Amino acid sequence: MSDSAKAQPSVNVRAEYFAQMKRKRLYSGILLAIFVALMASGFMLADSRNAGGFWEGLHRVFDFPKSVLSEAWEKRAELPGHIVEFFPALIETINIAAVSTLFGALGGTILSMLATRGLARWPRLIPVFRRIMDVMRAVPEIVIALVLIFVLGGGPVPAMIAIAFHTVGALGKLFSEVNENASLKPVEGLASVGANWTQRMVLGVMPQVAPNYLSYALIRFEINIRASAILGFVGAGGIGYELKNAISWGQGRYDSAAAIFILLFLTIVAVDQCSSYFRDLLTHGRKKGEMLA
Amino acid sequence: MTMTAEAHAPSLKSQAEQIFRRKRLLAFALPALVLVYLAYAFFAFNVPALLGSASLENGQKLVRDTYSYKTHVTRDNRSGEVAFSIEGERKGRYPEGTHPDWVSVAGETTVITLPKGHEVRYFADHVEYDLPGYGLITAAPGSGGVNATFPAGEMPEWINASKNRVAITTEAGRLTITRNRTEVFRYSTGWELFFFTLDSPYHGLSLGQIVSRAAGGEAGAIWHDFWYNSMWRHVDVAWALFETVQMAFLGTFGAAILALPLAFLAARNFTPLLLVRQAFRRLFDLFRGVDALIWTIILARAFGPGPMTGALAILLTDTGSFGKLFSESLENVDEKQIEGIRSTGAKPVQRYRFGVIPQVTPVLLSQVLYFFESNTRSATVIGAITGGGIGLMLTQAMITQKDWEEVSYYIVLVILMVFAMDSFSGWLRRRLIKGDEGGH
Numbered sequence: 001m002s003d004s005a006k007a008q009p010s011v012n013v014r015a016e017y018f019a020q021m022k023r024k025r026l027y028s029g030i031l032l033a034i035f036v037a038l039m040a041s042g043f044m045l046a047d048s049r050n051a052g053g054f055w056e057g058l059h060r061v062f063d064f065p066k067s068v069l070s071e072a073w074e075k076r077a078e079l080p081g082h083i084v085e086f087f088p089a090l091i092e093t094i095n096i097a098a099v100s101t102l103f104g105a106l107g108g109t110i111l112s113m114l115a116t117r118g119l120a121r122w123p124r125l126i127p128v129f130r131r132i133m134d135v136m137r138a139v140p141e142i143v144i145a146l147v148l149i150f151v152l153g154g155g156p157v158p159a160m161i162a163i164a165f166h167t168v169g170a171l172g173k174l175f176s177e178v179n180e181n182a183s184l185k186p187v188e189g190l191a192s193v194g195a196n197w198t199q200r201m202v203l204g205v206m207p208q209v210a211p212n213y214l215s216y217a218l219i220r221f222e223i224n225i226r227a228s229a230i231l232g233f234v235g236a237g238g239i240g241y242e243l244k245n246a247i248s249w250g251q252g253r254y255d256s257a258a259a260i261f262i263l264l265f266l267t268i269v270a271v272d273q274c275s276s277y278f279r280d281l282l283t284h285g286r287k288k289g290e291m292l293a
Numbered sequence: 294m295t296m297t298a299e300a301h302a303p304s305l306k307s308q309a310e311q312i313f314r315r316k317r318l319l320a321f322a323l324p325a326l327v328l329v330y331l332a333y334a335f336f337a338f339n340v341p342a343l344l345g346s347a348s349l350e351n352g353q354k355l356v357r358d359t360y361s362y363k364t365h366v367t368r369d370n371r372s373g374e375v376a377f378s379i380e381g382e383r384k385g386r387y388p389e390g391t392h393p394d395w396v397s398v399a400g401e402t403t404v405i406t407l408p409k410g411h412e413v414r415y416f417a418d419h420v421e422y423d424l425p426g427y428g429l430i431t432a433a434p435g436s437g438g439v440n441a442t443f444p445a446g447e448m449p450e451w452i453n454a455s456k457n458r459v460a461i462t463t464e465a466g467r468l469t470i471t472r473n474r475t476e477v478f479r480y481s482t483g484w485e486l487f488f489f490t491l492d493s494p495y496h497g498l499s500l501g502q503i504v505s506r507a508a509g510g511e512a513g514a515i516w517h518d519f520w521y522n523s524m525w526r527h528v529d530v531a532w533a534l535f536e537t538v539q540m541a542f543l544g545t546f547g548a549a550i551l552a553l554p555l556a557f558l559a560a561r562n563f564t565p566l567l568l569v570r571q572a573f574r575r576l577f578d579l580f581r582g583v584d585a586l587i588w589t590i591i592l593a594r595a596f597g598p599g600p601m602t603g604a605l606a607i608l609l610t611d612t613g614s615f616g617k618l619f620s621e622s623l624e625n626v627d628e629k630q631i632e633g634i635r636s637t638g639a640k641p642v643q644r645y646r647f648g649v650i651p652q653v654t655p656v657l658l659s660q661v662l663y664f665f666e667s668n669t670r671s672a673t674v675i676g677a678i679t680g681g682g683i684g685l686m687l688t689q690a691m692i693t694q695k696d697w698e699e700v701s702y703y704i705v706l707v708i709l710m711v712f713a714m715d716s717f718s719g720w721l722r723r724r725l726i727k728g729d730e731g732g733h
Contacts, residue, residue, distance in 0.1 A: 039546060039547065039550075043547075043601075043604075045539070046599070046601040046604055049536065050597060050602060051597025052595070054601060057596035060594070060595040061591070061592070063594070064594035091337075092337070095337055095338070098330070098334075102327060134715075138712055139704075139708060139711075140674055140707060142677055142684065143673075143687065150351055151347060151348060152343055152346075153343065153346045229586055230585070230674055230678070233586060234677060234688065264586075264587065265582050265587070268584055272581070
C-alpha cells in the first residue's frame with residue numbers, strides 16, 4: 001500500500017518531465033525547421049530576383065578585386081600619388097563624421113536628460129521626447145541626405161546634417177540608459193542650493209556619466225565614418241564620391257579605386273583600434289577613480 | 294597624529310587647488326577646442342558658399358509637392374486640342390471627352406476656374422487670364438510670338454514675359470504661354486490617384502460605394518485596380534519593402550550562423566593555439582574593416598544588382614562584427630558548467646552544445662536581434678547603392694525631382710518599416726530571453 005503510494009508520484013513526475021522535455025524539443029524543432037525553411041526559401045527568392053544568379057556569379061567574385069589589385073600592382077609607382085590626391089577627400093569624410101558625432105552627442109545629451117525619469121525638466125513630456133528619439137533613430141540617413149542634397153545642393157553639409165540627425169536619436173537612447181543609473185544625490189544637493197535645471201544637469205549628472213557618454217560617442221564615431229563614406233557614394237562628397245567616380249571610370253583607372261579602398265580600409269581599422277583603446281582607457285580610468293574615492 | 298595631519302594639510306590643500314585649477318582649465322579648454330574645430334569645419338565644408346547656392350525654391354517645391362498635386366490643362370496652339378492630365382503624366386491623363394469639374398468646355402472655348410476668383414479662358418485664337426485685383430491679361434500666340442498685353446502700370450515680378458514666352462505664377466496657379474502651347478497648372482491638396490487611376494471604373498467613388506460594390510462581387514477587380522495602380526505601383530512598393538526586410542534577415546542571420554563556429558576558433562578558452570586565434574581575429578577585422586560599402590561594390594560586380602547582393606554584403610560585414618562579439622562572449626562563459634558536462638563523459642561537440650550554447654544563447658541572440666534592427670536601416674541604404682528594395686525606389690523617385698509625393702510616401706513607409714522591425718525584434722527579444730531588460 002504505502003509502497004505504491006510512494007512510487008506513484010515519482011513515476012508521474014518522471015513521465016511528466018519526459019513529456020515536457022519532448023514537447024520542448026518538438027517546439028524547438030519546429031522553430032528551427034521554420035527558421036531553416038525561411039533562410040533557404042529567402043535565399044532562393046533573393047537569388048531569383050537578383051540580376052545575376054548566385055552560382056554563376058560565385059566564381060566571378062574575385063574577378064573585380066583581382067583586376068583592381070593587379071592594376072594597382074602594375075601602376076604601383078603611382079599609388080602614393082593617388083593616396084596623396086585622395087587624402088583631402090578622406091579628411092572631408094572624417095570631418096563629416098566628427099562634426100555630426102559632436103552635434104549628435106550634444107543633441108542626444110539634451111534629449112536623453114529630458115527623457116529620463118528623475119532628471120527630466122518636464123516629467124510629463126518624457127514619452128514625447130522618447131518618441132522623438134525613436135523617430136530620429138528610425139529615419140535612415142540616406143533619406144535625409146537625399147532630400148537635403150536636392151534643396152542645398154551636393155556637398156558635405158547635407159551628409160553631416162543627415163548623420164547628426166540619426167546620431168541624436170541613437171545616442172539619445174544609449175545616453176538615457178546611462179542616465180538611469182546615475183545617482184540622484186548630487187542633483188538633489190544642487191537643487192537644495194538653488195541650482196537651475198541646466199546647472200543641475202551639467203554639474204550634477206555630467207561628471208557621473210561623462211565616461212560612458214564618451215565611450216558610446218566613440219563607437220558612434222566609428223559607425224558614422226562608415227555612414228559618411230556611404231553617403232558620399234550617393235552624392236554627398238568625401239571619399240565615397242571619389243570612389244564612385246573612380247569605379248565608373250572603369251578598367252584602366254582602377255589604380256585610383258585601389259588607392260581609395262586602401263585609404264578607407266586603413267581609416268576604418270585605425271579608428272576602430274583607437275576607439276577600442278580609448279574606451280578601454282575610459283573604463284579602466286574610472287576603476288582607478290573609484291579606488292581613490 | 295595631529296603633527297602629521299598638520300604637516301600634510303598644506304600639501305593636501307595645494308594638491309586640491311592644483312586639481313581644481315586643472316579642472317577649470319579643462320572645463321574651459323575642451324569647449325574652446327570643440328568650437329575651434331567647428332569653426333574649421335565651417336570653412337572646410339564651405340558653408341558660406343552652400344548658403345548661397347541653397348535653392349529655397351526647390352525646398353518650397355518639395356514641401357508643396359508632398360501634400361498637393363497639380364493638374365495640367367494643356368492647349369496645343371497649332372491643333373487647338375486641349376488635354377487634361379494629372380502631374381502632366383501620361384498615366385494621369387483624363388480619357389478623351391472627360392475633364393475635371395472645375396473646367397467647362399464649350400466648342401473652342403475652355404474656361405478654367407482657379408481658386409480665389411482667378412479664371413483662365415482659352416479661345417480659338419487667344420487666351421485670357423482674369424486676375425481679380427490686377428486686371429485682364431490677354432495673349433494671342435501666333436507667328437509673331439506670344440503677343441501678350443498686360444494691364445497698364447509696372448510689370449509685377451511674378452510675371453516673367455518675353456517675346457516668345459510668358460509665365461505667370463500666382464497663388465492660385467500658374468499659366469505658361471509659348472507659341473506652340475498654353476498650359477495652366479492648378480494645385481489641389483492630397484495625393485492624387487492614390488487608390489485608383491482615372492482609367493479605373495472605381496475612380497471617384499466614395500468609400501461606401503466601393504464597399505457596396507465589393508460586396509456585390511467586384512472585390513477582386515477593385516483590389517486589382519488598386520494593387521496594380523500604375524501611378525503609385527503599390528505592388529512594386531510592397532515587394533520592395535519585403536525585399537529590404539529580406540536582405541536584413543538573410544544577412545543578419547546568415548552572418549550569425551557563419552560566425553558562431555568561427556567565434557569558437559577565435560576565443561581564448563576554446564582555442565589555445567595563439568596562431569589560429571590571431572588568424573581568425575584578423576579575419577574578422579578584415580571583414581569588418583572592408584566596409585559594407587566596399588563589399589557591396591565588389592559583390593555587385595559578380596552578382597549584379599539585386600537583393601541577393603545586398604544580403605551577402607550585410608552577411609560578410611556582420612560576420613566580422615559577430616565573430617568579434619561572439620568570441621568575446623565565449624571568453625566570458627562559466628567554466629563550471631563545461632566541467633560538469635565533461636564529468637559525464639561528453640565529447641567536445643556535446644560539451645559545446647550543452648555546456649556553452651545554453652549559457653551564451655541569450656547574449657548572442659540579443660546581439661543578433663539588435664543587429665537585425667539596425668540592418669533594416671542599412672538594407673535601405675545598401676539597396677540605394679546596389680539596386681534593390683525600397684532604397685532603390687526612393688533614389689529613383691528622388692532622381693526624377695518631381696514625384697516628391699512618392700518620395701514622402703516612401704519615407705513614411707521606410708520609417709514605419711523600421712518601427713515595425715524595432716518593435717518586432719524587441720518583442721522577440723523579450724519572449725526568447727526571459728528576464729532580460731525588464732526595466733528601462
